[in-house]
Amino acid sequence: MAGSTHTVTNQPPPLTGYDVFTADKALTAAVERHVEPGALDDVRGELEALGRASGSAQLQEWAVQANDNPPRLRTHDRYGHRVDEVEFHPAWHRLLGKGVAAGLTAAWNRPAGHVRRAAAFLVWTQVDAGNLCPLSMTHAAVPALRQEPVLAAEWEPRLTSMIYDREARPAHRKAGALFGMAMTEKQGGSDVRANTTTATPLAEEGRYELTGHKWFCSAPMSDGFLVLAQAPEGLTCLLLPRVLEDGTRNTFRIQRLKDKLGNRSNASAEVEFDGTWARRVGEEGRGVRTIIEMVAATRLDCVLGSAGLMRQAVAQAVHHCTHRAAFGGKLVDKPLMRNVLADLAVESEAATTLALRLAAAYDDGGEQERAFLRIAVPAAKYWVTKRCAPLVVEAAECLGGNGYVEDSGLPRLVRESPLNSVWEGAGNVQALDVLRALQREPAAFNAYLQEIGTSRGADHRLDAAIKDLLTDLADLDGIESRARRLTERLALVLQGSLLVRFAPSEVADAFCASRLGGDAGATFGTLPSTLDLASVVDRARPVN
Known part of the structure; x- marks a missing residue:
């Protein structure tokens, strides 16, 4: 009750009293x-x-x-x-x-x-x-x-x-x-x-x-x-x-x-x-050489931190829309809102899957995996941290005006979301680091190619993206000015490769269609309507 003026209804319950780890199926x-x-x-x-x-x-x-x-x-x-x-x-x-x-x-x-x-x-x-x-x-x-x-x-x-x-x-x-x-x-x-x-x-x-x-x-x-x-x-x-x-x-x-x-x-x-x-x-x-492994480890933490912020933002958005009704039905069941939530969920799962793959490479510690990390860490740090802020802002919008209020917790996530793209070297630093690895360390690029090569033939859009990436990398003209674009594509292809191998088909299909196949707009919520969006959203649900 709210005094004698009205009864409080249609407000989602707080997202508390749940297991954050078990609720995250991708993790x-x-x-x-x-x-x-x-x-x-x-x-x-x-x-x-x-x-x-x-x-x-x-x-x-x-x-x-x-x-x-x-x-x-x-x-x-x-x-x-x-x-x-x-x-x-x-x-x-x-x-x-x-x-x-x-x-x-x-x-x-x-x-x-x-x-x-x-x-x-x-x-x-x-x-x-x-x-x-x-x-x-x-x-x-x-x-x-x-x-x-x-x-x-x-x-x-x-x-x-x-x-x-x-x-x-x-x-x-x-x-x-x-x-x-x-x-x-x-x-x-x-x-x-x-x-x-x-x-x-x-x-x-x-x-x-x-x-x-x-x-x-x-x-x-x-x-x-x-x-x-x-x-x-x-x-x-x-x-x-x-x-x-x-x-x-x-x-x-x-x-x-x-x-x-x-x-x-x-x-x-x-x-x-x-x-x-x-x-x-x-x-x-030799101070830079001494401290470089510390920097690599903290860059991975930037990826993990951004992935965690994205997951919490998606969890809050899906939870809200599951309980909130508007215009005759639950928000989560509205086709357009479902598209937005699914798009956010795909981005979050791609970030989590990539981050844990990098951590596994550290556990392996072999020469091949260390070479792979040389490109994969700065590429992931560049891309995942840059995807964090727009995702968190879109997730806050799913809560409407409530998402703009401090009590919701979303404003704190919004303020936090740009940090990891700045910490341990901003975007240009990461992109140029990737470029140095490509130009000076053949073993690193070979390890990257071997990683994505395990997925060839699994999805035609991924195959086409790999082919286009290799063509672009072979063109050295103005390559420094293209370093951001190349780094973005290296990260996207790597994410796509991991998802087609390990994610449910509906998640991998949505990623490849939108991130690799070009079948999406410039904002979240523009996935093709033919995809199984309901299953993607259900997978991202923090509690039933």
Whole structure:
């Protein structure tokens, strides 16, 4: 009831109290496909537990609290001493603790570690994307640290312990630790070779003193940071601990927190170094090469994060339209709305299927799969992250005016949706990286061709798209200006190849017709009417 004026009817129930993992048929199928039978029960049990927690009203309320009460910077204590602390709402710490305990920083030493983590990451994104940043950085720091075995021995057990320890203490006094990353500077952005921060060698081998700044520092409350600075031999990767071994604070001056479009629960900072103590990671002058595997891992997390946002947006839209009646029937049964929902669902499933395939390649770790990732990761990062924002906006529109209201949760998804296309290199950076791999690394292109070749003959539209792609790649005239288009087509062909092999026929048919065959318009909801759209929507339904 709403007082004496009217009775509240025709309002969908909240999408809570469900298992986010089990409800996602594309994700559960991918996990079953990529996890060895001997580990499957254990992996599935973990993911189902996380899925139930993620779908609970309690965790969704924590996410609202963490975003409504964003982090605050406290530069000095009451006596005027510099402290440089970022204060978070308790809900942030509760969420981050659950994310760490769920293994989102611990892929490297567990059976099917990357696939199980990828699935968990995709599920956890649907609670709150803000706390994914420190989880992603911590996970991705491991391969970089392994290039310096002494550092890896000190830090890796703490990074992968699945224990959240928020206290600012020396690493050797902590059971769990988090990592951040700081590469970009005011003058350079993605052009890190333009960095001016200096690393002056100290008397002890491998120790340096840093002077300079970072324009974007991810997760500034972390225990350690990987940074790039100019040493005598050139750009070098260094580990900067937040607290030194004797318990004193390292010089890590947080100048201010960024006022961002989205990702409000997470802190992003501008920092300065002035006599800051750091240890070298890898060889001096080879900083980019040292940190590149960390970047590749975080780029995959961009794909996973966007896939998770898309899935939650689709789930909310389908749930709303299943319960909402208008013009004589349920919205989900209206032909035009069904077309919109099916189109969104196809896009979401394509993103999820591709993301889990990349995670499986990390688990394999063989030369062929590593070569495949060299093209597939930046191509997927380019395409999936760019599809996220228009999909989320369209999903919000499915809720009408309700989708424009904060209570629905869709505005938070809308604000979050552009982030992953910017983080770890924007679109042009990814497209040019793909182009470099195509031109300089024949093994990478051969691995890509072998992957898509397994689907040849399964769908004539896919076959035609592969043929056209190869023709375009053979034309070197103006290839840099065409890098975006080529990267888009590489990603689409790869998605199509995966869907015709692994997705239900109605999903693969819709994808190939619209994304490869050209039988669609420029917006969502323009699929051919001859397709089995009802089955596509039913597959995307979060709860019955």
